[in-house]
Amino acid sequence: MTAPSTEVLRVTRLSAGYGPLTVLHDLDFTVHAGERIGLVGLNGHGKSTLFRAISGLTDWQRGSIQLSGHEIGGTRSQGAGRNTHRIVRLGLAHMPQGDAIFPGLSVAQHLDCGAYTRQAWRERMQRRDAVLKIFPPLSKLLDAPVGKLSGGERRMVSLARGLMVDAVLYLVDEPSLGLAPKISRGVMDALMRVDLRGGAMVIAEQNMSLLEGRCNRILGMHAGQLKGSA
Template identity: 65%
Template sequence: MAEAREVLSVQGLSAGWGPLRVIHDLDLIVKAGERIGLVGLNGHGKTTLFYAIAGLTGWQRGSILLNGRQIGRTRSQGPGRYTHQIVRQGLALIPQGDEIFHGLTVEEHLDSGAFTPRAWKERATRKRRIYDVFPPLRKLSNTPVGRLSGGERRMVSIGRGLMAEASLFLVDEPSLGLAPKIGKGVLDALMSIELSDSAMVIAEQNIALLEGKVDRVIGMHVGKLKGGASAALMLNSNRDL
């Protein structure tokens, strides 16, 4: 059986904001078909890692290969300068919180996620898949997002990201601020998505939501990865931070 290709290869990545160094010489490989849980407390670098991959940090150095193409570059200024190019090469970053426009409808938000020519052409099919993943949104398709509940808005935000033509999905704290039952429902929906030749990294504080559901759990502490670890080991280590 052929080995799965590397969707993401990060080597020696350091990144930060202004004089602050948040990520420290980090290495990470993500292969096609993988669903990885990135676990750590707030302030330990999960979001900064995602932003560095997307070219959104204040400064960074090191190698980042996305589908075999270098997207890392050494940056000292201009966060976001190359992000549009990185996105077109196959990255979808789904940030914390809602990040929505309250006056737009659910359908308009989902359409905005299909920004590449191929995704736009296939947007009707892609929306049907999103509605299958998040059934409550189907009846709300023409409703302004500002009228939705917190859980429904999170579904819209994640669904918009999943509309993209991407090979790597970075999902940042999908359960943040949600009631436990709703947060579990959102995570279960993410687990139901067929990755095929793509991959997904989910940053979470609540390891119980990921336990037994992802292919690997990786811990993050003060800007460094702790490597593969069982859910029980990671839970114990987080208690000691």
């Protein structure tokens, strides 16, 4: 598959970490409109840190991060999360590793939480219908407390919540983590049904077989560096 030329994300000489620990080392990374990119690597090698740096959630970072031409990176040494709400409004949707749920809230309430921008909130009912077409099992669970759902159902809720806005870049971190192989394939198939609408998606995974044949590119991450065509 040939990638379109419009850049959604450009990362240049990005270093980032936590406290005294450097996790990412002068990393360069470009994502084009329409792409689905797989990011493969073992735990502790920087996949989640890359996503957190793009979202402004690391303890410190330096280097350029441009989202649709807007600079969201630069040098930052404190205040993790201080600018994340602005980055989200520019079109970022970050689905973090694990379920990331509120156990006492219903499925419907979780989806509403994802309608963060003003336009998404006004259109939340229509957007909910669209998301439920991607994750049909949730249609019968809208009133159920998420804490009582199965692992696969909770993962679907977490991902569906992130799809409630029209993002230009979706960052999906370890969607198959802790799930049975059949459920993992179903979750990945659902992500392939997402209409990117000129945006892009980056999926971090340890299981390369879930990404092969589904992504435009698969990159490896090792010791804070990307391997392959970034």
